[in-house]
Amino acid sequence: MPVLPREVLSLFDEALVRETIPAERHVYYRKWLCYYLDFFATYRLNGADGKNLPAFLEKLREKNQSEYYRRQAAHAVTLYFAACLPTSHQPHPTETGPGSGNRGSGKSISPGNLPTENENPALSSKAKDKGRGNSASIAPGLETKQCVGGEGNPPPLKTRGADWKSVYSTLVSAVKVRHYSPKTLKAYKGWIHHFQNFVKSKDPELIELSDVKEFLSFLAVQRNVSASSQNQAFNALLFLFRHVLDKEFGKVEGVVRAKRKPYIPVVLSREEIDRVVMNAGYPYDLIIKLLYGCGLRLAECMNLRVQNFNFDFGILTVHDGKGGKDRTVPLPEALIPELKSQLETVIDLHQRDLKAGYTGVFLYGQLEQKYKNAARELVWQWFFPAKELTPVPGTKERRRYHLHDSQVQKAITGAVRRAKIPKRATAHTFRHSFASHLLQANYDIRTIREMLGHSDVRTTMIYTHTVRSRTVKEARSPLDF
Incomplete structure (x- = not known):
């Protein structure tokens, strides 16, 4: 994969901070950028041409990447162009699209209005070079080596045994900023811990709504929990998705619900x-x-x-x-x-x-x-x-x-x-x-x-x-x- 020059990586990281992207997600943004650059090197396309970005997103869709990940990938690429191109060559803010926006520069970036190599000679100085592993047509100074500043390709997302420390730290902050009671925090942490064990500590980025449905059904069928306990677990996971993982929760259908008994x-x-x-x-x-x-x-x-x-x-x-x-x-x-x-x-x-x-x-x-x-x-x-x-x-x-x-x-x-x-x-x-x-x-x-x-x-x-x-x-x- 292409290696990002340290000055480019520094600019990209600054853009992530300006966009208030959580620190634990920076590695994923770098990963999407590396995949984007490698994709265009592989297919001998011009990665500096924003019109080709939809082809990359379509490839992600073919790889069964969720809409959430496709939006995240598009956001990473648009931030890269906004941060690493001269201001005079940055896209015009009149168009918008998924993952657009650069609050730090005051401009709105979208995949469809990224500059082409003809608009930026610095990016196209070696655009005629071709072949897999040649990334000169993507950005200046890029080489086909390991990704992200030469420190190695970001590790693949783990399907089990991932570290959830950042999830719990973000959870604590999200609960405290909303002034919820300590008992609410304790209950949410407890249910999220049960959920983490259920999905075998799968990387939080891989958590999907289907995992929630299976967990809630497991509580009702296997654990025989009460309806109130299942609802409490549902609320904890709803909070996890919305305020910690920053994912759409959607409708939870097809879940076996615990039978609610009349309480006197x-x-x-x-x-x-x-x-x-x-x-x-x-x-x-x-x-x-x-x-x-x-x-x-x-x-x-x-x-x-x-x-x-x-x-x-x-x-x-x-x-x-x-x-x-x-x-x-x-x-x-x-x-x-x-x-x-x-x-x-x-x-x-x-x-x-x-x-x-x-x-x-x-x-x-x-x-x-x-x-x-x-x-x-x-x-x-x-x-x-x-x-x-x-x-x-x-x-x-x-x-x-x-x-x-x-x-x-x-x-x-x-x-x-x-x-x-x-x-x-x-x-x-x-x-x-x-x-x-x-x-x-x-x-x-x-x-x-x-x-x-x-x-x-x-x-x-x-x-x-x-x-x-x-x-x-x-x-x-x-x-x-």
């Missing part, structure tokens, strides 16, 4: 909840009361800080709930004394931490860069702080974290067992009970939806199956009321 949540009676609370020690008894009294998710409860409580108005503000949404819920009046007592405990702990010279609490995002002293201020302290300070790896800092979710789940499981409740109750069961008891008390379903923080009332409607309706009456016309 477990609900505890008020008497059962009281028994669980009595068998839970401090501070887990107060946490259970908040989960039930305000309809909180466990993560929302653990992330509460001092500033979330407004005792004057009896309101609890939940920040960054599921989906990054905020909402307010009324504080149970029966809990006000216990909550104020917990606040005093937090204040005392905060004073002791300040005297001990602790660094502060953990803050999310860039808050600490924006508010330098926020980590040590009372309003940012956790309402349910961990018992011990947490050492920060790589530093000498010791910070305060909140109680871990697993500690609360373990405490609730133990309390349910000691209370001899014959139901499979978890922390989320108290949220289900909150909604069901409000519905049982004839509260409007839309009011309950707002208190739960649901985006769609159809999600809230599931609780209509947990209680017996007390509002069913004989059918009458409203005119007779």
Whole structure:
């Protein structure tokens, strides 16, 4: 294959950077350029003539290369001409085509308007040379040797055992830039890891929609996963294609779908909840009361800080709930004394931490860069702080974290067992009970939806199956009321 002179390779790499092509794809762009140059050397055509580019793309199509790869190849070639030809000889930006565009130069390049050898004498100085292995008709200084700066032909794409590190690093960046929760990132990474194993670590560039279809069918048929798990895997792979691999996802048809079973949540009676609370020690008894009294998710409860409580108005503000949404819920009046007592405990702990010279609490995002002293201020302290300070790896800092979710789940499981409740109750069961008891008390379903923080009332409607309706009456016309 032709060898790219280092000055040409340098210009081409600069064009890739200007086009914001991910670094892990640079080798593939160089590969397409080398294939393009070798193609025209093989068939004794003029590679500097943009009118011949469709012949190269047609050859790729005959080789069963996907449309995605053909577009990538066309993009690589147009970038090569835009970067390596004198500005006066670059194609006019009036025409456009697949893979066109050069944001760095402000010009739009397309395969159909690349300059010919007659328009650029530098490219055609040896255009009369012919034969396989003679690339003088392609670009100045090219020799028929190994590709890409003499460093060897890019390795062929692996059908198994490829490195997926760049996929996971891009995934992390794509999730964080969209401010998705750490749990979403963990779930996506888990499913993508399963998918990677399923395709035997095939090179990400070779991943196609057919692989997704086979994987989703495998989950339903071989693994017998639930419908919700299959949907979660689907969402993870959809994100992988769109935001990591930058590929079209298309329609997923012909996939065996896991059968969705009607889900009726477990609900505890008020008497059962009281028994669980009595068998839970401090501070887990107060946490259970908040989960039930305000309809909180466990993560929302653990992330509460001092500033979330407004005792004057009896309101609890939940920040960054599921989906990054905020909402307010009324504080149970029966809990006000216990909550104020917990606040005093937090204040005392905060004073002791300040005297001990602790660094502060953990803050999310860039808050600490924006508010330098926020980590040590009372309003940012956790309402349910961990018992011990947490050492920060790589530093000498010791910070305060909140109680871990697993500690609360373990405490609730133990309390349910000691209370001899014959139901499979978890922390989320108290949220289900909150909604069901409000519905049982004839509260409007839309009011309950707002208190739960649901985006769609159809999600809230599931609780209509947990209680017996007390509002069913004989059918009458409203005119007779």
